[in-house]
Amino acid sequence: MMDEKLLKPYDPKETEDRIYKLWEESGYFNPDNLPVAKIKNLKLKIKNFCIAIPPPNITGTLHMGHALNAVIQDILIRKKRMEGYKTLWLPGTDHAGIATQNIVEKELKKQGLTRHDLGKEKFIKRVWEWKEKYGNIILDQLKKLGASCDWSRARFTMDKEYVEAVETAFLHYYKKGWIYQGDRVVNWCKRCQTSLSDLELEYEETKGKLYFIKYPLKSQISNLKSQKYIVVATTRPETMLGDSAVAVNPKDKRYKNLIGKILILPIANREIPVIADSAVEMEFGTGAVKVTPAHDMLDFEISERHKLPIIKVINNYGKMTLRQAQGKQNKIIEELNGMPSKDAREKIVEDLKKQNLIEKIEDYDLRISKCYRCNSIIEPQISKQWFLKMKELSKMAIDIVKKGNVKFHPKKWEKVYFDWLKNIKDWCISRQIWWGHKIPLDGVDDVLDTWFSSALWSFATLGWPKKTKDMQEFYPTKVLSTARDIINLWVARMIFSSMELTKKKPFDKIIIHPTILTRDGKRMSKSLGTGIDPMILIEKYGADATRFGLIYQMMGGQDIHFSEDATMAGKKFANKLWNASRFVLMSTDKFITEYDHRRKNLTETDLAIIQSLISIKRSINNHINNYSFGHALHTFYDFFWYEFCDVYLEASKKQLEDKNLKENTQEILSYGLITSLTLLHPFMPFITEEIWELIPGKKNLLIIEKWPKL
RNA sequence: GGGCGCGUAGUUCAGCUGGUUAGAACGUACGGUUCACAUCCGUAAGGUCAGAGGUUCGAGUCCUCUCGCGCCCACCA
Numbered sequence: 001m002m003d004e005k006l007l008k009p010y011d012p013k014e015t016e017d018r019i020y021k022l023w024e025e026s027g028y029f030n031p032d033n034l035p036v037a038k039i040k041n042l043k044l045k046i047k048n049f050c051i052a053i054p055p056p057n058i059t060g061t062l063h064m065g066h067a068l069n070a071v072i073q074d075i076l077i078r079k080k081r082m083e084g085y086k087t088l089w090l091p092g093t094d095h096a097g098i099a100t101q102n103i104v105e106k107e108l109k110k111q112g113l114t115r116h117d118l119g120k121e122k123f124i125k126r127v128w129e130w131k132e133k134y135g136n137i138i139l140d141q142l143k144k145l146g147a148s149c150d151w152s153r154a155r156f157t158m159d160k161e162y163v164e165a166v167e168t169a170f171l172h173y174y175k176k177g178w179i180y181q182g183d184r185v186v187n188w189c190k191r192c193q194t195s196l197s198d199l200e201l202e203y204e205e206t207k208g209k210l211y212f213i214k215y216p217l218k219s220q221i222s223n224l225k226s227q228k229y230i231v232v233a234t235t236r237p238e239t240m241l242g243d244s245a246v247a248v249n250p251k252d253k254r255y256k257n258l259i260g261k262i263l264i265l266p267i268a269n270r271e272i273p274v275i276a277d278s279a280v281e282m283e284f285g286t287g288a289v290k291v292t293p294a295h296d297m298l299d300f301e302i303s304e305r306h307k308l309p310i311i312k313v314i315n316n317y318g319k320m321t322l323r324q325a326q327g328k329q330n331k332i333i334e335e336l337n338g339m340p341s342k343d344a345r346e347k348i349v350e351d352l353k354k355q356n357l358i359e360k361i362e363d364y365d366l367r368i369s370k371c372y373r374c375n376s377i378i379e380p381q382i383s384k385q386w387f388l389k390m391k392e393l394s395k396m397a398i399d400i401v402k403k404g405n406v407k408f409h410p411k412k413w414e415k416v417y418f419d420w421l422k423n424i425k426d427w428c429i430s431r432q433i434w435w436g437h438k439i440p441l442d443g444v445d446d447v448l449d450t451w452f453s454s455a456l457w458s459f460a461t462l463g464w465p466k467k468t469k470d471m472q473e474f475y476p477t478k479v480l481s482t483a484r485d486i487i488n489l490w491v492a493r494m495i496f497s498s499m500e501l502t503k504k505k506p507f508d509k510i511i512i513h514p515t516i517l518t519r520d521g522k523r524m525s526k527s528l529g530t531g532i533d534p535m536i537l538i539e540k541y542g543a544d545a546t547r548f549g550l551i552y553q554m555m556g557g558q559d560i561h562f563s564e565d566a567t568m569a570g571k572k573f574a575n576k577l578w579n580a581s582r583f584v585l586m587s588t589d590k591f592i593t594e595y596d597h598r599r600k601n602l603t604e605t606d607l608a609i610i611q612s613l614i615s616i617k618r619s620i621n622n623h624i625n626n627y628s629f630g631h632a633l634h635t636f637y638d639f640f641w642y643e644f645c646d647v648y649l650e651a652s653k654k655q656l657e658d659k660n661l662k663e664n665t666q667e668i669l670s671y672g673l674i675t676s677l678t679l680l681h682p683f684m685p686f687i688t689e690e691i692w693e694l695i696p697g698k699k700n701l702l703i704i705e706k707w708p709k710l
Numbered sequence: 711g712g713g714c715g716c717g718u719a720g721u722u723c724a725g726c727u728g729g730u731u732a733g734a735a736c737g738u739a740c741g742g743u744u745c746a747c748a749u750c751c752g753u754a755a756g757g758u759c760a761g762a763g764g765u766u767c768g769a770g771u772c773c774u775c776u777c778g779c780g781c782c783c784a785c786c787a
Contacts, residue, residue, distance in 0.1 A: 009747085009749080010749090210787090232787085233786095233787065234787060235787070236787085247787095279785075280786090280787085281786045281787085283786075284786040284787065285786075285787065289786090289787050290787075291787095292787090296785080296787075297785055298785040298786095298787075299785090299787080301785080366787095367784095412714070412715085413714095415713075415714075416713090416714085416782070416783080419712095419713080419782095419783065419784095420783080423783095423784085484781095484782085485782090515781090517780095519721090519722080521779085521780070552735090553722080553723080555723065555724065556723095556724090557715090558715080558716075558723085559715090559716090559780085559781085560722095561722065561723090562722095563721085563722060563736085565721090565722075565735085565736055565737090566722085566735085566736090568736090568749085569735070569736075569749095571749070572749045572750095573749090574749090575747070575749045575750095576746095576747065576749075576750085578746090578747080578749095579746045579747035579749090579750090580746065580747075581746085582746050582747080583746035583747085584746085585746095586746070587746090630723095630724095631724085634724080634734085634735095637735095638734080645746090645747090646751080649746075650751095653745080653746095
């Protein structure tokens, strides 16, 4: 008897939630419930396969990149589960320090409140409320996509056990002497009121000016009578009040006789020395650089070498603070004090012009740094921060990839990784925000860089530092699939954290997936309105079609110029599959998973389709193993539509009427359909499982059906 | 300043280690379809493979240069 369902066209909306529930109730997302986990025979070595999801930030909802990444991981997981591995996909979310704090602050602002109005305790409570809401939305969205994660193991980077892991890691480094506190010039965000690491900056090219300023010599030099001053070039004249020297390159002949001489710093009227330091580029500007240790990283390093005083002239809010700056009290200094640094620049330049101390002003293209979370301009600023020594850690991270024990796919991304690690500076791990892991030392208000905790993700989620069964079974994990923009921010740090803390690598392979751009190749962005919401695609076309659309366009490592047409094609394809299945199920009630093609009495058409099936099984299997998901899906699509449907199904109509051919034809139809559903399941899990439900004679859910024999 | 990637039909892309008249999808045009599917089937038009030079019996595929587009990194103030 035909199932009533088969009379209607395929409806993803009616199907998907029901099928997902079926999976959840089966318990098979949890590796401990899989048939393989019940095997008692000790001789059989159970193979494990684990992926820890890159935890989405709780700042909002999933975007297309998350969706693509989730589908990639789900394909790998579903295939391995069908291959009989004890398979775990561990889900979770990230507290995302600054990003989340900012977004909750924005919410408060709508009510006219700041975080200071609430106070720390109440504010943090608010953030937890936000987390409850959005953390769950994200997990629900992953479910909508069909992600077969073990939700019973879901983790959050600030849950109780995770806090323990973070503290253990910190203390481990601390005891080793790798964590130290010190005054350094760091990237300071005036809005977020915190330090940021170099990786947390974004850069913007802007048109600026290069100011050439004359710094007069205190005394005339006998053999160089014409020399009355040194000209320095700067893009930031307002910082000059904090200068404590002018530096030149020791090899620079132009300034040879001036090294050690004293200059009078204009406006401040302070005496500063001319020093020699090889960090100075002779070719740039005039070859003489003003040294402002409190507001420039290079200058700070120079000042350490030369033991120069550090004079802070801009405060944490970007305003001039000139108590230390002046030599002699003067009117201009008084006026400048408290002024925003931007205004101070104009005022200073104006005054220098009056004194005839500006030689020239040139147009200059410069690159300004901005906060990656709030887009404010960064103010390099001296402050007391915590640092983690990178020397040993970066070496470990380099070695394990060099040896080939951790592999990038595509391989070219190794270079990005190596280049960063080779020139790495110590990691500033403290942040002056409220939302995050507290630095475990008494009396410290700072929190840890959010990436410090993310760096522990692959093992903290499995129970580290405890010696859990999960750590034994699933660590190291097998694959990390992620976006290229966090190779250093996250992947590299995960690798060295793991090498040091667990003495094992965190994963074998790193898949760097394509970035999803708009059809015109622009960045998808919410604020520009160029983004596409994967949930809307699911609503319109269904989750299978959405998955299809993403993967179908994922050819090679090339970025995807996303076109909704592919999603629409996915919906059409789902319908094609549905109708073809209807036809097969109306024509036969056999259940054939393997077919002996050496059997006689086959028509040419029979032979051709059987040979195609053999070849696509192999091809799809290889493509998935090589992470060529797009190619795998194209292979399946072409086979199923143009060979199985257009050719074989059409031919079968006549063959079914022929008594001598009928049985064979039925068997081949069944074998073809069952093989197809199995191969397609990792890509389009809902519809394949739904059709599977209708197949007479099936024993399991498709989710644990055996992957076809090659 | 350094690095990476891309430029193939109107559009989005395949084309692996160089080898027969360069492929697909979508779009377009025309035709068909009561028999699983109009979310269908069939037919057709469309490309000096960015440009120049080179290696080769043979290059979209390898090398060099040029042009165009995109991305990343860097302490030239």
